Amino acid sequence: MAMTMPELTVVSDAEVVASPQLGRKVLETRTLTKSYQQGKVVLDGISFELHAGEFVAVVGRSGAGKSTLLHTLNGTIPATSGEILNVHKDLSTDNVLSMSRKELREWRTHCGMIFQDFCLVPRLDVISNVLLGRLSHTSTLKSLLKIFSDQDKAHAIQLLKWLNMLPYALQRAENLSGGQQQRVAICRAMMQKPKILLADEPVASLDPKNTVRIMEALQKVSRDGVAVMVNLHSIELVQEYCSRVIGLAKGKVIYDGHPSGLNDDVLHRLYGDEIDQIN
Numbered sequence: 247m248a249m250t251m252p253e254l255t256v257v258s259d260a261e262v263v264a265s266p267q268l269g270r271k272v273l274e275t276r277t278l279t280k281s282y283q284q285g286k287v288v289l290d291g292i293s294f295e296l297h298a299g300e301f302v303a304v305v306g307r308s309g310a311g312k313s314t315l316l317h318t319l320n321g322t323i324p325a326t327s328g329e330i331l332n333v334h335k336d337l338s339t340d341n342v343l344s345m346s347r348k349e350l351r352e353w354r355t356h357c358g359m360i361f362q363d364f365c366l367v368p369r370l371d372v373i374s375n376v377l378l379g380r381l382s383h384t385s386t387l388k389s390l391l392k393i394f395s396d397q398d399k400a401h402a403i404q405l406l407k408w409l410n411m412l413p414y415a416l417q418r419a420e421n422l423s424g425g426q427q428q429r430v431a432i433c434r435a436m437m438q439k440p441k442i443l444l445a446d447e448p449v450a451s452l453d454p455k456n457t458v459r460i461m462e463a464l465q466k467v468s469r470d471g472v473a474v475m476v477n478l479h480s481i482e483l484v485q486e487y488c489s490r491v492i493g494l495a496k497g498k499v500i501y502d503g504h505p506s507g508l509n510d511d512v513l514h515r516l517y518g519d520e521i522d523q524i525n
């Protein structure tokens with residue numbers, strides 16, 4: 247069943263696109279560790295801060311712990327020790343490691359994640375998929391009946407417009423290209439109005455044109471004041487789009503700074519002999 251769309255003029259573009267600037271601290275990790283099995287450390291004492299408006303890449307060779315890091319931040323994989331602090335506006339903090347299931351669900355609305363397979367509902371139209379991002383704020387029955395407020399619908403339309411996906415609003419998600427699905431997944435995550443957006447290899451399966459579109463979309467999200475953190479395998483993309491890069495090797499941070507500081511020495515420490523295979 248197609249959804250009736252409210253007028254486009256309900257919310258102006260100006261409210262979405264803010265100027266790029268580094269904002270307040272939104273998250274801090276302190277000596278974060280993760281072992282899936284006893285004695286095998288995957289994240290080894292990781293400490294960093296995340297700020298609103300940053301576009302942070304996490305790089306490192308396969309098995310370095312990049313996906314594990316993102317999943318522990320959002321609480322989908324429990325960390326073993328250390329702290330992941332949700333930093334509130336008044337600078338008070340909550341530790342993700344000690345959150346109850348209910349608190350974790352709430353945390354994930356603030357710390358959204360885009361999964362590699364997008365997790366869209368294939369037979370549902372694009373706008374409904376985006377509206378499902380409001381699921382945690384809407385009763386299950388209302389969601390099943392696709393009853394969303396006009397405000398939510400306006401926000402979904404605004405987001406689709408923002409990422410140039412409005413012409414596809416009424417198409418089924420299954421009929422979209424990988425890059426288009428990825429953009430819908432970003433819109434769905436943004437429906438929660440998260441302060442942090444995580445993406446595990448968001449451009450891994452995309453052609454160069456769609457890669458550019460997604461990197462631009464994520465950059466736009468960060469410029470809107472969201473702290474964006476993505477795992478990437480291309481140093482070229484990191485240098486072109488990201489404001490900061492965290493380099494992981496064997497579960498340790500060996501570089502944290504501006505992408506321009508990724509010199510041959512750092513890259514060699516990150517990738518070793520695999521250095522020729524990147525980019």
Ligand SMILES: Nc1ncnc2c1ncn2[C@@H]1O[C@H](COP(=O)(O)OP(=O)(O)OP(=O)(O)O)[C@@H](O)[C@H]1O
Nearest residue numbers: 282283288306307308309310311312313314315477
């Ligand atoms: N569920 C799991 N159980 C046990 N070990 C795991 C599990 N998930 C990951 N690992 C191990 O943890 C280490 C880090 O894995 P992770 O997936 O975080 O690496 P990555 O940096 O994302 O690698 P890639 O670039 O290949 O995606 C690897 O040695 C991996 O085998």
Ligand SMILES: [Mg+2]
Nearest residue numbers: 312313314477
């Ligand atoms: Mg990974």
